Amino acid sequence: MDFQAFMGxxxxxxxxxxxxxxxxxxIQFAEDILDKEKELTCLGDLIHNEAEIVRLKDKGLNSIGHCQIVEQSEKKLLFCAHGEPPSTYRIANAFEVKxxxxxxxxxxxxxxRVAKESARMQKVNGQLLLYGDLNHAEMIGLKAYSNYKTYILRDPADLETINTAKPxxxxxxxxKFQSDYSQLIAAFKKKRKADQTEQFPLKIxxxxxxxxxxxxxxxxxxLKNIDLLLFVSDPKSSNGNGLFKIAKSKLPNSFFITSPTDLKKIWFKSGQKVGISGAATTPIWLLQETAIHLKKMLLE
Ligand code: SF4
Structure with a gap:
């Protein structure tokens, strides 16, 4: 029997x-090498998604931390999409890592761009404000390309300690989401107005x-078209956590799952429209697998 007709x-x-x-x-870079060589080492997490990592591990991918770079001398080492600071390239090159x-x-x-803007700010005694997550690989990398006054802001509350009387x-x-970035900039502009420092150049x-x-x-x-959301992500994905927070506030009937096996039959009722979504690090195959698993579970 068709589960959809059965459960509606x-x-x-x-x-x-x-x-x-x-x-x-x-991921394509990794798979191309794994198909030929059956093993590859990646620096850190290639993707913040455990299910995808497990799939790639099965194909021969393993990962190491920064302190193990020296052990990769004359061997291949994959750098992930979020980028690395210049120091990582220096160490890897010094040990002839491929x-x-x-x-x-x-x-x-x-x-x-960060390197260019930081050099420009140094000339005019200005500052560079980076909006993002302190411990995110991309932010660690970006900040390292600046060699002048650079501050990481996580949200408008962090503006409190920022001096607005500077370029x-x-x-x-x-x-990050554009709406949150715009909100932070709006808060900075408000602070400039209150501080009477609007004459200082501001570049977004x-x-x-x-x-x-x-x-x-x-x-x-x-979310407007569904009654229940299955959000597939990994707790390490900042994008996933941000999206789920939004989903939960708009549709309380939203569930964060990391794998299709997290599904619970008691969540579902006949006649519901169930949506499946995920983070920027959630592969499509995992969303499809969640749909298949759900269908099977509803038939049991
Ligand atoms: S979010 Fe955009 S910029 Fe960042 S890694 Fe993905 S494609 Fe690149």
Missing amino acids: IEIIIDTGAGSCSGVSRA IIDATCPIVKRLQK TVFISQTT VNSVCKKMAKRDIQLKLF
């Missing part, structure tokens, strides 16, 4: 979900990745 449940996969091009490209650089081209360009450049982590770099920029809006639209 409709399953819809969010067409805006799935890995971003930078992460997909890095770097497979899967840094997303957009992140590469942004690293150069300022704003740059955002690529995986639109560095939020296009794939991410409207992802929150897309998800909100998707």
Whole structure:
């Protein structure tokens, strides 16, 4: 019997979900090598998604931390999409590591931009404000390309300690939402007005990745058409955590799962429209597998 007719449940996969091009490209780099060589070492997590990591591990991918780079001397080492600081390249080159650089081209360009803007700010006694997550690989990398006053802001509350009486450049982590970045800038402008420092030059770099920029809006639209959301992500994905927070506030009937086996039959009721979505690091195959698992579970 068709489960949909049986349970009267409709399953819809969010067409805006799935890995971003930078992460997909890095996975492709890894798979091309694994197909030929059956083993490859990656620096850190290639992707913040446990299920995808397990799949790639089965194909021969293993990962090491930065302190183990020296052990890769004369061997291949894959750098992930979020990029690495200059020091990582220096160490790897010093030990003749064969770097497979899967840094997303957009992140590469942004690293150069950070270096350029920081040099410019140094000349005018200004500052560089980076919006993002302190411990995110991309932010650690970006900050390292600046050699002048650079501060990481996680949200408007962090503006409290920022001096507005300086030329300022704003740059955002690529995986942030445009709406949150705009909110932070609006708060900074408000502070400038209150501090009477609006005469100091202010430059906003639109560095939020296009794939991410409207992802929150897309998800909100998707939520309007469903009764229950299965959000597939990994707790380590900052983009996933941000999107799930939005989903939960708009649709309390939202569940965060890391794998299809997390599904519980008691969540579902006949006649529901069930949506499946995920983070920028959630591969499409995992969303599809969740749909298949759900169908099977409803038939049991
Ligand atoms: S979010 Fe955009 S910039 Fe960041 S890795 Fe993915 S494609 Fe590249």
